[in-house]
Amino acid sequence: MNRSDFPFAEAGSIAAQMVERAYQSTRFYPAAEPRLQPLPQHPTGLTGFAQALGLLVDAGAALNSPAMLGHMDTAPHPAAAFADAVVSAMNNNMLFRELSPFASQVEEFLLTDIASRAGMSDAWRGTMTSGGAIANLSALFAAIGGFAQPELRHECAFFVPECAHNSIIKSLAVLGISRAAIHVIEADELGRSNLTTLENQLKRSGARRKIVVAVVGSTVHGAVEDIAALAAIVKEAGAWLHVDAIYGGALSFSIEFKHYLQGLDGAASVVMGPQKWMFVPRLNALLFIKGEDTFESSLGFANHYSANSSQHRGAWGLQGSRRADALTLWVLLQTIGTDSIAKVIDQSINTTRMFHHLLYEHPELKPSHQPDLNLQCFELRDVARQRDADSLDKVEKMLGRNGVPWVSRTRWRDNTVFRSVLLAPETRKAHLQALLDLPWA
Numbered sequence: 001m002n003r004s005d006f007p008f009a010e011a012g013s014i015a016a017q018m019v020e021r022a023y024q025s026t027r028f029y030p031a032a033e034p035r036l037q038p039l040p041q042h043p044t045g046l047t048g049f050a051q052a053l054g055l056l057v058d059a060g061a062a063l064n065s066p067a068m069l070g071h072m073d074t075a076p077h078p079a080a081a082f083a084d085a086v087v088s089a090m091n092n093n094m095l096f097r098e099l100s101p102f103a104s105q106v107e108e109f110l111l112t113d114i115a116s117r118a119g120m121s122d123a124w125r126g127t128m129t130s131g132g133a134i135a136n137l138s139a140l141f142a143a144i145g146g147f148a149q150p151e152l153r154h155e156c157a158f159f160v161p162e163c164a165h166n167s168i169i170k171s172l173a174v175l176g177i178s179r180a181a182i183h184v185i186e187a188d189e190l191g192r193s194n195l196t197t198l199e200n201q202l203k204r205s206g207a208r209r210k211i212v213v214a215v216v217g218s219t220v221h222g223a224v225e226d227i228a229a230l231a232a233i234v235k236e237a238g239a240w241l242h243v244d245a246i247y248g249g250a251l252s253f254s255i256e257f258k259h260y261l262q263g264l265d266g267a268a269s270v271v272m273g274p275q276k277w278m279f280v281p282r283l284n285a286l287l288f289i290k291g292e293d294t295f296e297s298s299l300g301f302a303n304h305y306s307a308n309s310s311q312h313r314g315a316w317g318l319q320g321s322r323r324a325d326a327l328t329l330w331v332l333l334q335t336i337g338t339d340s341i342a343k344v345i346d347q348s349i350n351t352t353r354m355f356h357h358l359l360y361e362h363p364e365l366k367p368s369h370q371p372d373l374n375l376q377c378f379e380l381r382d383v384a385r386q387r388d389a390d391s392l393d394k395v396e397k398m399l400g401r402n403g404v405p406w407v408s409r410t411r412w413r414d415n416t417v418f419r420s421v422l423l424a425p426e427t428r429k430a431h432l433q434a435l436l437d438l439p440w441a
């Protein structure tokens with residue numbers, strides 16, 4: 001394995017062709033599942049490299065496809081995909097500044113820039129984490145006292161909306177929080193906490209620390225909670241407000257819909273996930289804690305492997321080595337500019353509102369809710385068929401092939417509904433029409 005005589009130009013050209021092929025794909029699922037061959041014992045060179053990459057592209061789910069409407073997943077912008085290859089080649093480690101001098105500076109710059117776009121004051125401090133679940137875990141760890149006050153966790157009560165992502169409850173389990181300390185707040189039809197119920201429950205609770213979780217962009221409906229109202233209630237109760245904006249944090253760049261983030265500065269911790277709606281590859285997330293002292297005392301942990309005087313970005317949080325994901329986002333924003341990301345976000349919300357209208361007028365389908373963002377669940381008007389697994393299986397077989405978009409099935413309370421997420425910037429009315437024109441009857 002000699003890296004110095006690697007054929008960079010030829011391999012780069014093959015990789016570029018494969019990336020292009022990935023973005024040109026119009027199908028969502030491949031026609032067939034390939035059989036994997038045994039690993040070669042000897043080098044296969046560029047031929048093997050090209051074949052392996054080709055298979056990866058041809059056999060994968062084409063998340064870039066405008067027909068991929070099923071999850072909070074699309075392909076990143078090609079500039080981000082290429083940037084990520086360079087980030088991988090450099091392999092800088094955010095653990096220590098000596099292993100990532102520029103990336104550390106970029107991460108600090110982006111955290112400050114995005115916080116300010118989201119209307120957060122300069123009192124916030126942050127770090128990045130590998131994905132949203134780890135960001136939620138880290139924020140909740142800070143909320144229960146972090147490294148400084150591990151004993152506090154047994155005196156905490158949690159107030160969680162029904163629409164919270166399962167990483168919230170998983171995090172609380174990991175943190176050793178008993179079920180009795182977790183209150184799922186009575187919710188509206190999209191799972192958003194009923195504010196009166198929340199206020200009453202906070203008043204009734206005798207816990208030493210009360211932690212309220214709110215969501216901007218819920219996983220099933222893309223529902224947005226009223227953060228400003230929640231912040232006021234939480235302030236009155238002396239509680240900690242954690243805002244899971246893993247999905248909705250991208251609204252920091254929006255022009256038309258930034259108002260959904262109003263009140264964010266009243267929270268104590270916020271997480272955002274660029275990998276969802278900022279068109280960068282997995283995995284990355286931003287974790288913000290309000291107040292330098294709280295950030296330092298809850299998430300700071302000495303690491304003596306590098307004892308020089310640098311401010312290492314690995315000084316905070318639960319992770320050790322960490323990828324320089326900030327660079328990928330930064331290169332993308334340098335390349336496309338913030339206006340184009342704003343335009344794509346705003347366009348997808350507006351397209352979803354149009355889709356809502358088309359569903360409303362459809363003879364066989366109906367929207368399950370009014371969309372806040374770019375998620376729209378829908379269902380068959382015929383309740384018996386909607387509740388029948390065989391009927392839903394039949395529908396699923398029509399999806400994702402021959403240009404027909406693919407949507408996922410999701411459970412909400414006692415119902416199974418179809419869920420669409422209009423993330424791909426290329427999704428147009430024609431794609432939605434192909435879905436609506438299926439023989440639903």
Ligand SMILES: Cc1ncc(COP(=O)(O)O)c(C=O)c1O
Binds near residue numbers: 072132165215246
């Ligand atoms: C609201 C919300 N929070 C957290 C997460 C977890 O993020 P990740 O998949 O990056 O771990 C998700 C994932 O979809 C989410 O929708």
